[in-house]
Amino acid sequence: MSGDAGITLRRDDSGxxxxxxxxxxxxxxxxxxxxxxxxxxxPVRALAWADAPASVEVLTLEALGxxxxxxxxxxxxxxxxxxxxxxxxxxxxxxxxxxxxGVEAMDSRAAARAWGVLRAExxxxxxxxxPL
Numbered sequence: 723m724s725g726d727a728g729i730t731l732r733r734d735d736s737g738x739x740x741x742x743x744x745x746x747x748x749x750x751x752x753x754x755x756x757x758x759x760x761x762x763x764x765p766v767r768a769l770a771w772a773d774a775p776a777s778v779e780v781l782t783l784e785a786l787g788x789x790x791x792x793x794x795x796x797x798x799x800x801x802x803x804x805x806x807x808x809x810x811x812x813x814x815x816x817x818x819x820x821x822x823x824g825v826e827a828m829d830s831r832a833a834a835r836a837w838g839v840l841r842a843e844x845x846x847x848x849x850x851x852x853p854l
Contacts, residue, residue: 739841740768742834748853750834762789763837763849764796774852778803778810778827783817789848796823800837802830802851830854 740763744751749758752768760771775781778801790796799818801810807829815825828836830851837849 738844739763739765741838741841742851745831745834745854750830750851758853760853761849761851762786763851764789764792765841765846765848766792771850771852774850778808778852781810781814783814786850789850790821790823792846792848794846795821796848797846798824798826800833800840800847800849801825801827802833802849803827804830804852805854807832 740752742750742752742761742763746756747758749756750761751757752761752763755768757768757770760774762769762771773785773787775785781801786799789799803810807827810825810827818825826836831854833849833851837847840847
């Protein structure tokens with residue numbers, strides 16, 4: 723779809739924490755809030771990704787801020803790479819894995835959907851979603 727037409731996802735909100743409920747333009751809707759420039763998700767918060775890189779190819783660990791500062795630590799990072807699937811830099815993946823956290827990359831729409839499913843299962847994950 724093009725323009726600012728919103729798409730609404732219907733899902734079970736039984737999972738803990740914020741859930742992506744739809745897409746608007748290039749961004750994401752979490753309840754009544756829209757995040758047009760990227761989104762960082764943890765089990766307890768949804769934040770605008772203020773320092774989101776222009777593309778996944780230039781993603782660094784530092785761009786994620788304190789996303790991994792959860793207790794307990796996340797099992798893995800769900801990485802939404804934008805409108806299409808792109809592989810993150812190998813150095814980025816190695817840096818995240820050195821923290822004991824896995825990386826699962828997919829396009830941002832798929833990552834937003836997977837977030838809801840995995841959180842409903844109460845998986846310990848975090849997500850970084852680049853704009854669509």
